[in-house]
Amino acid sequence: MTVKDEIIEKAKNSILDFDEDMAEKAAHEALKEGISPLEVIEKGFTAAMEFIGGQFEKGELFLPHVLAASEAMNAGIAVLKPEMEKRSEESKSLGKVVIGTIEGDIHSIGKEIVASMLGIAGFKVIDLGKDVAISRFVESAQKFKPDIVASSALMTTTMVCQVQLEEQLKEAGIRGQVKTMVGGAPCTQKWADQIGADIYAENANDAVAKAKALVA
Amino acid sequence: MLRANIPAGLEHIEGLGLEMLNKSDLKLINEITMDVLENVGIETKDPEALQLYADAGCEVDFEKCVAKIPEYLVGDALRSAPGRVRLAAIDKKKNLVLRSGPYVNWAPFGVGIQCLEFDANGKHKVRASTEADLKKSMTICDWCDGFSVADPTIAARDWTEKGRADLHEVQIALCNTTKPFTFGEPESDGFDDYFEMAKIVYGGDEELARKRPLINVCNCPTSPLQICENSTQITIKAARRMIPDVVISMSMAGGTGPITLEGTLLTQNAEVLAGITLAQIANKGAPVTYGSATTIMDLRRGTASGGAPEMALLSAAVARLSQFYGIPCGDAAGCWTDSKVPDAQAGFEKGMTGMIPALAGANLIFGGGLLEMGQTISLEQLVIDNDVIGMIKNLLKGMHVTESRLSLDEIEEVGIGGHFISRASTRKNMNEQSNPLIFDRNMRGSWERNGAKDAALAAHEKVEWILENHNPCGLDRDVVKDLEAFVARRDKEFLK
Ligand code: B12
Numbered sequence: 001m002t003v004k005d006e007i008i009e010k011a012k013n014s015i016l017d018f019d020e021d022m023a024e025k026a027a028h029e030a031l032k033e034g035i036s037p038l039e040v041i042e043k044g045f046t047a048a049m050e051f052i053g054g055q056f057e058k059g060e061l062f063l064p065h066v067l068a069a070s071e072a073m074n075a076g077i078a079v080l081k082p083e084m085e086k087r088s089e090e091s092k093s094l095g096k097v098v099i100g101t102i103e104g105d106i107h108s109i110g111k112e113i114v115a116s117m118l119g120i121a122g123f124k125v126i127d128l129g130k131d132v133a134i135s136r137f138v139e140s141a142q143k144f145k146p147d148i149v150a151s152s153a154l155m156t157t158t159m160v161c162q163v164q165l166e167e168q169l170k171e172a173g174i175r176g177q178v179k180t181m182v183g184g185a186p187c188t189q190k191w192a193d194q195i196g197a198d199i200y201a202e203n204a205n206d207a208v209a210k211a212k213a214l215v216a
Numbered sequence: 217m218l219r220a221n222i223p224a225g226l227e228h229i230e231g232l233g234l235e236m237l238n239k240s241d242l243k244l245i246n247e248i249t250m251d252v253l254e255n256v257g258i259e260t261k262d263p264e265a266l267q268l269y270a271d272a273g274c275e276v277d278f279e280k281c282v283a284k285i286p287e288y289l290v291g292d293a294l295r296s297a298p299g300r301v302r303l304a305a306i307d308k309k310k311n312l313v314l315r316s317g318p319y320v321n322w323a324p325f326g327v328g329i330q331c332l333e334f335d336a337n338g339k340h341k342v343r344a345s346t347e348a349d350l351k352k353s354m355t356i357c358d359w360c361d362g363f364s365v366a367d368p369t370i371a372a373r374d375w376t377e378k379g380r381a382d383l384h385e386v387q388i389a390l391c392n393t394t395k396p397f398t399f400g401e402p403e404s405d406g407f408d409d410y411f412e413m414a415k416i417v418y419g420g421d422e423e424l425a426r427k428r429p430l431i432n433v434c435n436c437p438t439s440p441l442q443i444c445e446n447s448t449q450i451t452i453k454a455a456r457r458m459i460p461d462v463v464i465s466m467s468m469a470g471g472t473g474p475i476t477l478e479g480t481l482l483t484q485n486a487e488v489l490a491g492i493t494l495a496q497i498a499n500k501g502a503p504v505t506y507g508s509a510t511t512i513m514d515l516r517r518g519t520a521s522g523g524a525p526e527m528a529l530l531s532a533a534v535a536r537l538s539q540f541y542g543i544p545c546g547d548a549a550g551c552w553t554d555s556k557v558p559d560a561q562a563g564f565e566k567g568m569t570g571m572i573p574a575l576a577g578a579n580l581i582f583g584g585g586l587l588e589m590g591q592t593i594s595l596e597q598l599v600i601d602n603d604v605i606g607m608i609k610n611l612l613k614g615m616h617v618t619e620s621r622l623s624l625d626e627i628e629e630v631g632i633g634g635h636f637i638s639r640a641s642t643r644k645n646m647n648e649q650s651n652p653l654i655f656d657r658n659m660r661g662s663w664e665r666n667g668a669k670d671a672a673l674a675a676h677e678k679v680e681w682i683l684e685n686h687n688p689c690g691l692d693r694d695v696v697k698d699l700e701a702f703v704a705r706r707d708k709e710f711l712k
Binding site: 059062063064106109110113131155156157160163185186203204 | 329330344371373376377381401438444468470471472513515516518591
């Protein structure tokens with residue numbers, strides 16, 4: 001095995017072992033050896049993440065594994081990022097998603113799971129957090145030019161803000177350039193249809209499948 | 217009739233009880249909770265709450281919005297928080313006094329967002345809940361004697377865009393029960409309106425509205441270790457107005473709390489105590505109680521489970537903690553289920569999650585009518601749960617071994633053979649027997665002649681009967697009109 005292979009193997013194992021420290025170490029070693037960060041990400045981190053994702057879909061691994069693996073991956077990527085920017089490399093992504101829990105609502109766990117799973121599936125995810133003002137969704141949509149603007153609402157009182165999001169995206173003249181996705185316990189397909197959102201998903205897996213289908 | 221405050225058999229010579237967590241367990245939990253509050257602290261973005269914590273002696277980092285609460289302050293709060301909290305009812309006879317100690321009472325769930333609708337053939341479908349559903353639910357909770365309080369169970373979603381849904385919910389509650397209730401979705405900006413509505417009920421008597429608040433509130437910290445601004449404001453405003461407020465942590469072991477139940481019990485304890493302390497800082501003696509809807513996050517399915525045995529244990533542990541602290545446990549999750557329909561799963565999960573906290577002496581166990589982890593309410597399930605609760609009340613009685621109850625005289629008189637059915641003592645005591653209304657104890661023949669109904673269908677008929685025959689309103693027609701007019705005015709302002 002070459003040094004490069006060894007480092008990539010280590011990057012892979014760090015994800016499979018849910019080991020943030022090892023992921024960072026592998027990333028540092030890659031930098032020292034002058035290996036392309038992108039290659040480490042794609043052949044190491046992402047490859048392992050795809051394996052984990054597959055296990056998750058089969059019901060052999062669960063949320064705690066997937067989220068821990070993705071945190072390890074993020075730790076490794078954070079180390080590689082400056083060098084990637086220097087080389088103006090960009091990792092491939094399926095598309096960009098801006099996501100947040102809607103104004104007035106602080107139920108964030110479900111949204112975080114969806115955001116992580118989209119990230120794991122290969123989307124670039126910009127997570128705006130919770131209780132996100134509609135105007136911030138719109139500004140972020142203008143700034144990051146995402147493929148999808150996703151909002152989470154867990155309460156009947158806050159899901160009505162998803163209507164405003166639709167409207168304000170229209171007013172800003174960018175509704176045509178993005179797809180909207182809604183979710184959270186009170187949302188339904190019927191609700192999405194009613195407010196004109198493009199995608200409704202019941203849970204994280206469903207969200208990933210539908211987002212993938214959209215950009216395919 | 218209303219039989220409130222049935223004691224579980226703890227610290228009592230009679231009755232059945234479950235003494236989980238011994239004194240040294242409770243002490244250790246308390247000590248480490250104090251450690252967390254003192255050294256990790258609690259985050260809130262509410263500047264007023266931070267200032268209150270700081271002025272009272274907490275170490276506050278205004279930039280990070282974290283208050284570190286010293287042990288003595290929590291101790292002071294626990295001493296000044298009342299051991300008895302009265303939930304006032306429109307019908308004074310139905311006032312409920314929550315007492316610290318193993319006294320068990322029952323509440324329906326709040327606040328679901330869907331209604332499971334049944335038809336006469338037992339077919340059901342789920343849909344968004346409406347004001348009309350809430351009115352029906354209030355009527356049923358008022359009728360069912362298992363419930364000591366009649367909390368609004370379901371959101372008036374037909375009003376969310378058209379007006380002030382919160383005020384519609386309060387109005388429907390005030391007009392459709394004479395029992396006390398806690399409003400599950402208070403807005404911190406809504407307090408003046410709620411007060412006005414109570415005043416209308418009391419014929420404009422401000423003094424009474426202040427002394428006997430009718431709209432009790434609740435609020436939830438955000439696990440782990442945060443309290444959002446709406447939540448701190450509810451606590452502060454309720455405390456200043458002496459409105460009973462229950463601080464309910466909804467921590468999820470494995471999600472927003474540690475995976476161990478013990479660890480999650482600890483973080484949720486810190487969250488609730490931080491809320492109770494805030495209430496006492498805002499106003500010493502404020503009627504604040506200990507609440508919990510803490511459960512597990514099912515990590516295989518990514519859901520907040522409402523029917524897990526772990527939830528039953530957590531609710532029971534919370535009951536024990538609040539007894540240890542000498543303050544009432546004003547809401548403990550129980551009689552819950554993850555099932556989507558009133559079926560076998562619902563039956564067992566509700567029985568289990570209701571019984572365990574009851575045996576531990578939780579003061580108010582809430583869950584009646586709930587399905588699907590609290591998303592959905594079924595009117596039929598309310599009536600079924602009334603039976604579940606009734607039977608658990610019988611369990612709590614346990615056995616009282618006294619010479620007279622051992623009945624030697626009776627045994628000698630009837631002797632060998634014969635029966636006890638016609639004995640005077642039997643007639644006298646037969647009301648001690650459990651007596652479910654829905655669960656069927658007949659022989660198969662009678663059951664078939666009655667239409668071979670399962671519990672859900674039998675409950676459906678009971679629901680129809682209650683809605684037709686029970687008038688729950690304790691207010692004069694004029695008062696109802698005034699309330700409606702008040703809410704209509706607020707709707708208009710809301711739409712502007
Ligand atoms: C935990 C919880 C809380 C926690 C949240 C902590 C946190 N950091 O998130 C706290 C305690 C803060 C909280 C507060 C309140 N809550 Co709360 N809460 C819940 C509870 C029990 C579980 C939610 C949860 O985390 N589930 C687990 C996650 C993993 O599932 P999920 O969120 O549904 O997400 C999944 C899907 O929905 C979907 N999804 C989610 N988002 C998105 C987004 C997109 C784009 C897509 C595609 C999919 C998707 O995928 C996720 C993963 O599979 C629910 C009841 C329930 N069972 O849902 C009530 C519930 C949502 N809360 C409720 C209420 C009333 C409140 C409070 C008003 C209580 C109070 N009086 O203070 C406050 C409101 C705070 C606010 N302004 O937002 C009500 C809402 C009722 C209503 N009218 O709508 C509920 C339904 C409980 C109830 N029946 O009473 N709550």
